[in-house]
Amino acid sequence: MDLEKHDFQLEELVERIRNNDNRLVALQVPEGLKIQALEMIDAIEGESGARVILAADPCYGACDLVHDKMKMMGVELVAHMGHSQMNIDSGMPTHFIPVTYDGDPELAGCMPILERHREIAQSKMDSNTSESEVSEEEGKEMFLDAVGRSSTLEGIKLGLVGSIQHLHLLEDYKNRLEMAGFEVVIPVGGERLTFPGQVLGCNYSGDEPTIGHYLFLGSGDFHPIGLVLHTGKPLAMLDPYTGDSSEMSFERIERILRQRFGLIMAVGEAGSFGILIGEKPGQMRRSLAIRMKKLLEKHGKRGYLLALDHVSPDLIDFYPVDAFVNTACPRIAIDDSTRYAKPLITPYELEVALGEKKWESGYQFDEIP
Secondary structure: OOHHHEEOOOHHHHHHHHHHOOOEEEEEOOHHHHHHHHHHHHHHHHHHOOEEEEEOOOOOOOOOOOHHHHHHOOOOEEEEEOOOOOOOOOOOOEEEEOOEEOOOOOOOOOHHHHHHHHHHHHHHHHOOOOOOOOOHHHHHHHHOOOOOOOOOOOOOEEEEEEOHHHHHHHHHHHHHHHHOOOOEEOOOOOOOOOOOOEOEOOEOOOOOOOEEEEEEEOOOOHHHHHHHHHHOOOEEEEOOOOOOEEEOOHHHHHHHHHHHHHHHHHOOOOOEEEEEEEOOOOOOOHHHHHHHHHHHHHOOOEEEEEEEOOOOHHHHOOOOOOEEEEOOOHHHHHHHHHHOOOOEEOHHHHHHHOOOOOHHHOOOOOOOO
């Protein structure tokens, strides 16, 4: 990653600080950019005259705001870098700082992958059939099928999405892909998503039946894993940092689904559950947690509500329960479950384990709307 190609866009922040005569400002920066945080502090203090406190705890998204703590320190404005505003009330003045990356990766390496994925989407659309009764064993097989879980397809358009720092590239790449013969759509998601084509680790609501496969502009596999789990559709990846082209393999997604399948089966006989409630503003789903507790009671099981700002094995493994249901960040259960001594499942997985939802509906990603 070439940090020099990032544009941190501090000018609007400095202007806001000056206009409001803010004297104490908090800066919240994602993990990958903290190496440049002190340089940013020098720039902000030098140009605005304000004092800056770096919120140095880990920051994983715009759901992870530090406003209550900063208020107690007398902070007047929180500057949150590298994420977009969500549909949550931060409780105090907040300035979201855009960060873009000046990358221009070649599409050539992606083209064979995209053409193959378009054929898969066409084949799936051609084989659309009306719903029919299936046995429980058939339903379990459908649950484990990484490419068969999406609803009936109505088209084979290419959905073009990206992580926040690359969204400014989407229109240009849409034009390039259309010139190459693809029908391309930049999907628009729900209220939690600020920009067209944006995806979050907890929200992929822009998916629609006319999209048959995806291209993701970004790095790493965090967003691609979530997108394929949510949609069941093929996904190619183009990394603006390295120029590499790749795909999210169905085998990897099916391994994750088999792991989820095993956890669902493992909690079938569990009698007591810890129900995790996230204290972070954008992860707090108290109503969902209470609904899970009532559901457990309906089935003669015990549920205990546990509120945490940070979820980790050392903070919950010692509780004398048989399993945990996570209503905090959805990715904790998906990405970190092997770190825990006891089964850690999502609300949907609990509903399947209790027989409230059927296997044949396919895996349902735990999404925060």
